[in-house]
Amino acid sequence: MGEFFSFLGENINEFLTYTGFANVAVGNLVMIFFGCVFIYLAVAKEFEPMLLIPIGFGILIGNIPFKDAGLQLGIYEENSVLNILYQGVVQGWYPPLIFLGIGAMTDFSALISNPKLMLVGAAAQFGIFGAYAIALAMGFDPSQAGAVAIIGGADGPTAIFLSSKLAPNLMGAIAISAYSYMALVPVIQPPIMRLLTNKKERLIRMRPPRAVSQTEKIIFPIVGLLLTCFLVPSGLPLLGMLFFGNLLKESGVTRRLAETARGPLIDVITILLGVTVGASTQASQFLTANSIKIFVLGAVSFVIATAAGVLFVKFFNLFLRKDNKINPLIGNAGVSAVPDSARISQVLGLEYDPSNYLLMHAMGPNVAGVIGSAVAAGILLGFLG
């Protein structure tokens, strides 16, 4: 009998060594706290809930401590379920699929009707290269600096795609940083926009966009793909899928495919991407000095991108006719956080003139920013890959 109880005790002790309580580290608790903060921000503040809920919950999943007993549980253990799902991030095939969905849901009419807004989208990419220079000064090597700097493009899939190629070890921190700052766009951008504009500029009324024919909408993805990818072939995975998705939408004859791309497909990939990126932030891999630097750089790059967009519009206005000026409040939308940054232009515009609707105008640089950041990612990949 005594032997039986001793065996039972040993079993219970053995079991206890497998529990999370026995294996917990301070880092796990810190990360679990951050995961809960993400979920709180998503639920209570509605900051990018589609992203922050999967990522926040993924952080919880990734930071449940367990004994390393070869049970194939963790995301970094080969052939575990999470590891298999994570391959879409590591190999970089989730981001192009997300871009397919983005293409299928994006209306490029604002950009086609007023193509000069493309230049605003280009100017906002200064955020990427400003952050690149600062990252080099902070001691990152060029390929790591390139991967970190892409946060300034404010495009989560692009950031994940590039970091998976240039600096896979920093991907978790880069993805979390990119999505966090995208969620915080309503907090980061308005003060910069107010600081860099005066009242007269904020009241500029832009000419309403003209109606765009369907032929133009069909031509756009084809010409867009050919021109951008011939110039930067390394942007092909992202730009190819973006423009393909858009052609599905605009062709008018592939409605079912377009609906799948912008509905079930992008939803499935968003869930898998969010939860696996969140789970990749295991405290042992994530809580490093580099992660803190990446978060600092992310904030800096967003500030530079916003400022560059607004200042570029002011500069551009010097060359435009009086009746054709651009409201600098849409300059911030050059970062490709679609459609949040365009929505901020609208909200701020209405704050100063309740009848000045800037949303449609801001969507132009906003979608140009998506193209611009994909081109910038292609350049960085070409130079540093």
Next chain:
Amino acid sequence: MNIRKIRVALALWCVAMVAAAQSPMALRINEVLTANENNYIDPFGNRGAWIEIYNSSAGTVQMAGCYITDDPANPKKYMISKGDLKTKIGPHQVVILWADGKAHHGTFHTNFSLKAGEENYIGLYDASGKNLIDEVHVPALAPDRSFGFSLDGKGERTVLENPTPEAANHVENTNPKVDKFSEKDPFGVSMAITAMSVVFIALIILFFAFKCVGKASITMSAHRAVKAGVADTISAAKSETSIPGEVLAAISMAIYEYQEAEHDYEEAILTVKQVKRTYSPWSSKIYGLRQIPNKK
């Protein structure tokens, strides 16, 4: 040509493109060693001449069924066996064939041997035995010297002082692109200027392209309007076709409201009427229960 023929041609072209991307035509005779005195030993413990085949493509290539020969007059001298899994060569990977005349040792041992200290010919043919994939005239080599590409599968072949069987001929321990940027652009200024220029050029090209497309579209719409008799002149039609979307939306809304306002007949009648019903099949639990089987 009818549409069906065009479709078939397109389908065939697509299949041909996919097939070409992973065809044996990407194989290269990468390195050859004819006089093996102190070099690589085969799995049987022998030192023999060897031929290294390199896959120069980014996809896996199956070399089973291909022929290798040392005689230009006999392209089908040795067929690489179809039954061996190792005949699949990964992207930019190599496989060694032992040219030792001992085909009974398995797939990777040819039925001919290369002559040490003399010139040799090696030809690699596809599965038909008619299409030459690659050939090399190997000069007389000193012992333990090989002849091949200094950069795998590229450029001119040369005598290699240090043979590298089953390994890349050119080894890179660093990333030259990154090193170049580290050395010449420590502050990222050059990268910023170059990359921003490219981003701007890409979007400026798009800007000009769509400015032209927009103008052409407005002109074409104007011509159509004139043809349809909606407008008298091109300029009048142009001003009509460039009506902003907001104005069109407002006009459409006004027309819709006007039409909806004049109703002679209503399609449905909505009323608020209290109905007292104690029993409803929707709330009945009997339908949710499994029926008791009938006894017969």
